Amino acid sequence: MAGLAPAHAEGRLSLIRDAEIEHTIGSYAQPLFAAAGLDAEAVKIHLVNDPRLNAFVAGGLNLFINTGLLEASETPNEVIGVIAHEIGHIEGGHLIRRKEAMENATAEAILAMVLGTAVAAAGGGLAGAVIYQGGAEMAQNSLLRYSQSQESAADQAGVRYLDQTGQSAHGLLKLFGKLSDLDVLSSQRQSPYQRTHPLTRERMRFVEYHVEGSKFSGVQDPPARLQAHGRMVAKLIGFLETPERVFKLYPATDKSIPARYARAVAYHRNADLPKALAETESLIAEQPDDPYFQELKGQILFERGELKAAVAPYRRAAELAPRTALLRAELGRVLIESGEKNALPLAIENLRVAVAGEPTYAPHWHFLGVALGRNGDFPESSLAFAERAILNGRGPEARFHAEKALKGLPPGTPQAVRAQDIINEADNIKRVADR
Numbered sequence: 001m002a003g004l005a006p007a008h009a010e011g012r013l014s015l016i017r018d019a020e021i022e023h024t025i026g027s028y029a030q031p032l033f034a035a036a037g038l039d040a041e042a043v044k045i046h047l048v049n050d051p052r053l054n055a056f057v058a059g060g061l062n063l064f065i066n067t068g069l070l071e072a073s074e075t076p077n078e079v080i081g082v083i084a085h086e087i088g089h090i091e092g093g094h095l096i097r098r099k100e101a102m103e104n105a106t107a108e109a110i111l112a113m114v115l116g117t118a119v120a121a122a123g124g125g126l127a128g129a130v131i132y133q134g135g136a137e138m139a140q141n142s143l144l145r146y147s148q149s150q151e152s153a154a155d156q157a158g159v160r161y162l163d164q165t166g167q168s169a170h171g172l173l174k175l176f177g178k179l180s181d182l183d184v185l186s187s188q189r190q191s192p193y194q195r196t197h198p199l200t201r202e203r204m205r206f207v208e209y210h211v212e213g214s215k216f217s218g219v220q221d222p223p224a225r226l227q228a229h230g231r232m233v234a235k236l237i238g239f240l241e242t243p244e245r246v247f248k249l250y251p252a253t254d255k256s257i258p259a260r261y262a263r264a265v266a267y268h269r270n271a272d273l274p275k276a277l278a279e280t281e282s283l284i285a286e287q288p289d290d291p292y293f294q295e296l297k298g299q300i301l302f303e304r305g306e307l308k309a310a311v312a313p314y315r316r317a318a319e320l321a322p323r324t325a326l327l328r329a330e331l332g333r334v335l336i337e338s339g340e341k342n343a344l345p346l347a348i349e350n351l352r353v354a355v356a357g358e359p360t361y362a363p364h365w366h367f368l369g370v371a372l373g374r375n376g377d378f379p380e381s382s383l384a385f386a387e388r389a390i391l392n393g394r395g396p397e398a399r400f401h402a403e404k405a406l407k408g409l410p411p412g413t414p415q416a417v418r419a420q421d422i423i424n425e426a427d428n429i430k431r432v433a434d435r
Contacts, residue, residue, distance in 0.1 A: 021236070032161045032165060047070075055082050064107075075221055076171075076221045080171060088153065169207055169214060176207060230257075230258040238261065260282055261283060281297070283296075291317040294313045324357075332346075351367055369382070379408030382401045383419055386398045390426060395426035405419045
């Protein structure tokens, strides 16, 4: 339910969702966006399930980060340094050549444009799949290539944002060192970040000089941020690496929170429900008001078929983080499947909060449509399915559902007006396709 899953087969990528990881990365990025004079609340974090080191900004304030970059990071400061550099590209206007085409697109569509991929239907789950076409590589796509002068300008802006927020550039320098080590590898094994953001000795020297001269170079990540980072990395490893590797990295003798977190996920993936719940319950006992531990308990129960038992922890998670759209959507989905008496109105309530918070995320509309339909509100259900279809670029399907909705919606209502707008959007999609 968190959207995380084991890595896909070779040649297949996916955008994955996880409320906790998105919150952690958002906490890194928001002060930097504010330092750059950008709307810190507008940044959207997208996780790409790819083991290679990469990150990029596209389509406005959409920040894409590979899970491989996060797993390889040893401290928050390394990731923060990368984000600062990426924001430097925004300030420098380096995205203008592709912004117009992508600023209103969904995250899946943006990723498809950048990677040269096709996007699979995203209505059936909480993560939209993206599939490589013909082995396209980021390094071969000019949308992500920057000139050396642009890279240097982004470095200069990035370290300025770090200084303005009282943070060290040491993490950025450390990442440069890792990329420099990869330089000896063949192009097939190199990180796509290195190929699209070419590293030169001059760039490394500039950051080295900054680290030597900045009064913030000795600043360390605060303990709370280190703890959140350790949890994030452990969670990613728990979901994306093999259970055998998880138990090797986080042996039973390690009683830290990140270790228990990773093991709980690995036990769950091994279908060992008692051990998975035992580790999770130990985390909840220590931090009962942590929404993400509650979420994990709900996910474990839900995915093991304990549908009614999953409702309580998901409800608690949503109560603890009521503004988190993904948690509200997860609760809505569990309520739909639980069969609980009077569950559908509560599911609809939570899913409406989710679509209000993330109106361009098609799966939220899908589950809202399901809940409304099961509750007997067929016109509103059709409108929700029309929203899902138009977001996925499926014009004929969107028109079908919007026309169906119009037949039952009172004329002149906001819902009826929106249905007509979707019909017009669908017609525009068809006109473009027919050119």
